[in-house]
Amino acid sequence: RENVILGGLAAGLSRKEVEERADQVADWAELGDFIDAPMRTYSSGMFSRLAFSVAVHMKPDILMVDEALSAGDAKFREKAQAKMEELRHSARAVFLVSHALGSVKEMCDDCIWLHKGRIAMHASPQECIDAYTQFVKVGKTPQTMEDL
Numbered sequence: 001r002e003n004v005i006l007g008g009l010a011a012g013l014s015r016k017e018v019e020e021r022a023d024q025v026a027d028w029a030e031l032g033d034f035i036d037a038p039m040r041t042y043s044s045g046m047f048s049r050l051a052f053s054v055a056v057h058m059k060p061d062i063l064m065v066d067e068a069l070s071a072g073d074a075k076f077r078e079k080a081q082a083k084m085e086e087l088r089h090s091a092r093a094v095f096l097v098s099h100a101l102g103s104v105k106e107m108c109d110d111c112i113w114l115h116k117g118r119i120a121m122h123a124s125p126q127e128c129i130d131a132y133t134q135f136v137k138v139g140k141t142p143q144t145m146e147d148l
Contacts, residue, residue: 004025005019008054011055011058018058021057025053061093062092063093063094065094065097
């Protein structure tokens with residue numbers, strides 16, 4: 001729970017605002033009793049689940065999600081996708097940083113492909129995916145289009 005509080009304070013919320021949301025964040029992350037365990041005992045998946053839950057429940061004006069949707073089991077990933085969809089429809093700015101081409105295609109309205117720190121392309125998600133898969137010389141197979 002301390003990590004939820006620290007995350008919310010770091011996001012600029014008051015202690016009262018964070019405490020009002022802490023239980024919701026903990027419940028959504030589905031960590032059970034581990035919510036009170038030290039972060040050093042978390043698996044990378046548990047860490048990602050909690051970080052994602054903190055980020056989306058603090059009601060940010062701008063949200064940057066970096067590969068976080070690939071963490072967790074299928075049920076959690078589905079729940080995370082639904083939460084991202086909810087955020088997209090609430091007129092917030094959401095940046096998805098991902099190699100998961102299926103997520104990029106499904107969730108993005110605009111796409112920037114970065115290569116070695118430079119913009120390689122700025123186009124529709126489909127156009128960027130087409131160019132990227134050609135560039136890396138892979139086809140659009142279930143393995144390249146799915147979030148494995």
